[in-house]
Amino acid sequence: MSDIYDIIIIGGGPAGLTAGIYSARARMKTLLLEKMMCGGQVLTADLIENFPGFPSGTKGPELADLMLKQAEAVGLEISTCDVKKITLKKSEKDPFIIETAEGDIFKSLSIIISTGANWNALGVPGEDRLRGRGVSYCATCDGPLFRNKDIAVVGGGDTALGDAIFLTRFANKVTVIHRRDKLRAARIIQERALMNKKIELCLKSVVTEIIGNIRVERIKVKNVATNEEKTIKADGVFVLIGLSPNSGIFKGLLDLDEKGYIRSGEDMSTSVNGIFACGDVRKKPLRQIVTAAGEGATAAVSAEQYVERLKGTAYE
Ligand SMILES: Cc1cc2nc3c(=O)[nH]c(=O)nc-3n(C[C@H](O)[C@H](O)[C@H](O)COP(=O)(O)OP(=O)(O)OC[C@H]3O[C@@H](n4cnc5c(N)ncnc54)[C@H](O)[C@@H]3O)c2cc1C
Known part of the structure; x- marks a missing residue:
């Protein structure tokens, strides 16, 4: 079996976990890399009252745990890794190379970035x-x-x-x-x-x-x-003294705005073919769990279509 993944997702918050659920269910060879615990900012939210499906609200860590369990149940492969470097493809059919602080090297035909942001x-x-x-x-x-x-x-x-x-x-x-x-x-x-x-x-x-x-x-x-x-x-x-996107490692690689948010289209595509961005790390008007999850789904479908076009298996 090839050691090249179809999709590697960087960041296991709501955007990354949702992207993972969609990619794994689409039977794409997918790996999610999370440097800490899956759940992202949701782990620090006390009460969440605006995520649909929970009429009495839910505790952040409980919601994060449910998202993680669902991702694992559909077969998403998850590894604890702090991504430090991405090397672009030499040609379209080549994989991206992803290096981690732990010394691992992964290869993937497409990448979904969902590294989120931190409140100052x-x-x-x-x-x-x-x-x-x-x-x-x-x-x-x-x-x-x-x-x-x-x-x-x-x-x-x-x-x-x-x-x-x-x-x-x-x-x-x-x-x-x-x-x-x-x-x-x-x-x-x-x-x-x-x-x-x-x-x-x-x-x-x-x-x-x-x-x-x-x-x-x-x-x-x-x-x-x-x-x-x-x-x-x-x-x-x-x-409310500002939010900082976790996008330092993408500087010089992707088109970022003046604050460091990744610019991406409606289909979550970035300035590099094959790299998609979703959630709080992208330039957008509303940073919430529901928007992160929605964009994670869109990024997964876009990455899937990109990989299938590369492999010549796309349903045109
Ligand atoms: C205290 C608090 C309360 C909130 N309450 C609500 C609420 O009630 N309702 C609501 O809708 N929203 C709420 N939010 C906002 C919501 O949590 C975020 O909008 C949402 O989590 C964004 O999801 P995300 O997946 O884009 O990013 P994040 O949740 O930020 O997740 C990003 C993940 O990527 C990982 N990561 C970063 N860099 C790397 C790397 N180099 N390698 C590997 N992994 C990496 C991080 O460790 C993190 O787990 C709250 C936020 C906070 C802080």
């Missing part, structure tokens, strides 16, 4: 301990859990201000904390935020500590101009 953290005391217990990085995901509560939003860009406005649908009060004396968000978003009576601005300030016993109760904020520190009551802290 504040790095202050209390943040890690209270993650999922009031500390959130996603307003769309967790906003409805803060009905009639006091919330702090950290950040001054479009996402922070846009999400602060969105959060006023649920919250009693939203305090926006930004380290500069001016906000960075587009003027129109700033105007909307300033007109909103539930939003209060706390400029030239940084969060120095997140405090709470079991859940977030308050935060310490320092004015960077005066060094004065004060404590603000907050039931939730939304840290």
Whole structure:
């Protein structure tokens, strides 16, 4: 049997696992490489209320486990590997070469990239301990859990201000904390935020500590101009200071946008024939489990069609 895979998937979050379920069911010789535990960001989500099929919501690790079990049940081969390098094909019929930090070398006719993204953290005391217990990085995901509560939003860009406005649908009060004396968000978003009576601005300030016993109760904020520190009551802290795509190893190989997100088409094809991208690592408007899964399915079907065309077995 050839040691060349039809499809190698890099990253085992919802995008990669869904791509794996579709590829394995299509009887493609598929391998998924995940550097940590399968599940990706979902493993760190406390309660997920917006993934269809779970009317009472579900815990992130439970959903991740179900996705993994389903992938294994349809025969997906999974290996724990940290991918470090991809070498492009010499000619269309040749395989891509994938090298890992562990020293493995794999060959594949096509690649699906689903390496996801990481939310930038504040790095202050209390943040890690209270993650999922009031500390959130996603307003769309967790906003409805803060009905009639006091919330702090950290950040001054479009996402922070846009999400602060969105959060006023649920919250009693939203305090926006930004380290500069001016906000960075587009003027129109700033105007909307300033007109909103539930939003209060706390400029030239940084969060120095997140405090709470079991859940977030308050935060310490320092004015960077005066060094004065004060404590603000907050039931939730939304840290919205940016998301970083896990795309460093694809720099110079694929077309990335200015923030490092992979540019890909409707069929998930990238600037290199035979390489597809799905989930949070691609440039797109909504980063959620349901969109990651949908794109994983599309990437798998596109990769399958690409491989079958290469092998001359495509159903045209
Ligand atoms: C705390 C939290 C709560 C959230 N709540 C919700 C919610 O309620 N609803 C919702 O829809 N969305 C929620 N999200 C967002 C959702 O989890 C993401 O949109 C989704 O997980 C993206 O899936 P993905 O597969 O693209 O990437 P990820 O989930 O980021 O998975 C990428 C995987 O790739 C692996 N990887 C990266 N680089 C390599 C490499 N070089 N080699 C091998 N493996 C690699 C990573 O280890 C990771 O497992 C939440 C996110 C967080 C952080």
